[in-house]
Amino acid sequence: MRIFLFLLGLSCLGYVNAQTADALIQSVVAKINTVNDYKAELQIKAAIPFIKVPIADATIYYKKTDKFKVESKGIAILPKQGLSDLTGFLSNTKSYSAILGEDKTINEHKTKLVSVLPSAENSEIILAKVYISPTDALIYRTVLTTKSSGTVSIDYEYNHNKQYALPSKLTFNVDIKKFKMPKSVASDIRNNDKKKKYKENEKGTIVLVFTSYEVNKGLSDAIFKED
Amino acid sequence: MLLKNTYNELLKIATKIRSYIGIGALTLLIFIVLFAMKADGKSYVGFVTASFEQTLSFNGKILNGNLIAFIIMQMLIVHVPLLIALVTGDLLSGEEASGTIRMLATKPISRTGIVLSKWIAATIYTFIMTLWLGFLSLFVAKWMFGTGDLIVLNSNGLLILPEADLAWRFGASLLVAFLALWTVATLAMAFSAFAKNSVGPIVSTMSVIILFTIIGTLDVSVFDSIKPFMFTTHMAAWRSLFDDPFPTGEIIESVVILTAHIAGLLLITLVRFNKKDITS
Numbered sequence: 001m002r003i004f005l006f007l008l009g010l011s012c013l014g015y016v017n018a019q020t021a022d023a024l025i026q027s028v029v030a031k032i033n034t035v036n037d038y039k040a041e042l043q044i045k046a047a048i049p050f051i052k053v054p055i056a057d058a059t060i061y062y063k064k065t066d067k068f069k070v071e072s073k074g075i076a077i078l079p080k081q082g083l084s085d086l087t088g089f090l091s092n093t094k095s096y097s098a099i100l101g102e103d104k105t106i107n108e109h110k111t112k113l114v115s116v117l118p119s120a121e122n123s124e125i126i127l128a129k130v131y132i133s134p135t136d137a138l139i140y141r142t143v144l145t146t147k148s149s150g151t152v153s154i155d156y157e158y159n160h161n162k163q164y165a166l167p168s169k170l171t172f173n174v175d176i177k178k179f180k181m182p183k184s185v186a187s188d189i190r191n192n193d194k195k196k197k198y199k200e201n202e203k204g205t206i207v208l209v210f211t212s213y214e215v216n217k218g219l220s221d222a223i224f225k226e227d
Numbered sequence: 228m229l230l231k232n233t234y235n236e237l238l239k240i241a242t243k244i245r246s247y248i249g250i251g252a253l254t255l256l257i258f259i260v261l262f263a264m265k266a267d268g269k270s271y272v273g274f275v276t277a278s279f280e281q282t283l284s285f286n287g288k289i290l291n292g293n294l295i296a297f298i299i300m301q302m303l304i305v306h307v308p309l310l311i312a313l314v315t316g317d318l319l320s321g322e323e324a325s326g327t328i329r330m331l332a333t334k335p336i337s338r339t340g341i342v343l344s345k346w347i348a349a350t351i352y353t354f355i356m357t358l359w360l361g362f363l364s365l366f367v368a369k370w371m372f373g374t375g376d377l378i379v380l381n382s383n384g385l386l387i388l389p390e391a392d393l394a395w396r397f398g399a400s401l402l403v404a405f406l407a408l409w410t411v412a413t414l415a416m417a418f419s420a421f422a423k424n425s426v427g428p429i430v431s432t433m434s435v436i437i438l439f440t441i442i443g444t445l446d447v448s449v450f451d452s453i454k455p456f457m458f459t460t461h462m463a464a465w466r467s468l469f470d471d472p473f474p475t476g477e478i479i480e481s482v483v484i485l486t487a488h489i490a491g492l493l494l495i496t497l498v499r500f501n502k503k504d505i506t507s
Binding site: 070 | 386
């Protein structure tokens with residue numbers, strides 16, 4: 001009987017935890033859902049092994065539910081995962097299971113870890129660890145483990161648009177795989193002696209600074225059409 | 228007299244069909260590259276960025292006129308020397324083969340003057356070829372593909388240079404490329420002073436370029452001491468103008484070595500032609 005009560009207690013605890021994890025995600029999704037569209041100016045700073053890139057300026061456009069575009073005059077390097085796909089993934093509550101984890105303080109914000117496991121067998125995201133602050137219902141860190149891009153860690157900072165859960169700064173840490181450039185393409189015969197060695201698990205950092213947000217001002221679908 | 232003779236030499240170059248073979252071949256080659264890039268340039272860019280595409284996405288116009296110009300220059304700087312040697316390798320030996328050298332030597336101009344006027348004409352021809360290469364690769368490519376930042380491809384990775392920083396780099400790289408081609412032109416002329424027909428100097432020039440290029444690409448330490456002094460090592464110096472940080476020392480070294488080669492080869496040509504027993 002005691003064992004039965006213990007097991008019942010454990011399962012109830014698990015249920016409460018699952019409820020809390022879902023509730024935390026829902027609190028974030030509710031904020032995100034208040035955004036129908038937005039436009040913002042974006043400054044992109046990238047420090048990536050094997051790539052030397054100047055600071056790029058771009059304009060970012062988003063329209064519910066999955067229209068997303070980054071327009072830059074020059075060449076801008078962005079992370080493949082974590083920019084537009086995570087919120088869409090979290091919004092669809094049926095597509096994953098959420099488990100509440102430990103508490104953690106990130107940049108002086110007390111957060112709770114929510115581990116999100118996708119239900120679909122062929123989901124690109126294998127595991128998402130989302131650190132959510134229960135007090136302001138904002139994500140402060142996400143660690144995405146993906147099939148093709150390895151692990152991507154994203155740190156969030158907020159400024160004026162907390163009510164929409166729109167960050168003012170995102171810092172991406174991405175895995176960089178070994179760079180291969182055939183000599184026929186590069187043909188820099190002078191650089192024989194200066195070849196950079198690849199180290200295992202090299203990381204790249206991309207910092208996105210968002211300014212001049214225009215939220216829910218209405219964006220035309222034509223903006224999202226491919227050039 | 229030197230200027231008049233240079234003018235005559237330029238006229239001779241202009242009236243020879245082989246002079247237009249070089250310009251025609253260069254034009255055709257560039258238009259083939261432009262057509263190929265227009266048709267399938269995106270897959271070429273995909274090939275370059277493939278190493279990063281799983282983790283990163285490249286936004287903006289990667290396939291633009293500046294990248295095409297860089298690719299064309301990279302491809303053709305290796306082959307243009309043959310087209311230059313085709314004309315400059317004939318300048319002295321061609322006179323001997325056609326039997327006009329004796330008549331040329333009877334003109335009221337010194338043998339040094341003859342060599343210098345031919346060398347100046349060869350320099351002007353090389354400069355025109357370089358300008359034509361620059362015009363087609365930069366202006367036509369920009370007209371066809373638009374403009375934008377440049378992705379420089381090298382074996383250490385990718386370097387992205389902002390568009391505003393490119394005009395002077397392309398200008399300076401064309402000047403350094405001209406210096407390299409001028410070295411080839413002078414080398415072909417030097418061989419021309421030793422030969423009695425045009426084929427020998429052209430083949431010899433290309434053989435030297437191929438031989439030195441192979442030695443330069445061999446990762447064998449035994450050649451390390453001579454590599455810095457081979458002109459072929461510095462023929463790719465134009466690429467250094469697209470490096471960041473800017474390798475001023477390397478570029479100055481390349482300019483000095485190429486200039487020294489030009490001066491040395493011109494001196495050899497002058498000595499040889501002045502001592503030449505003209506009997507034909």
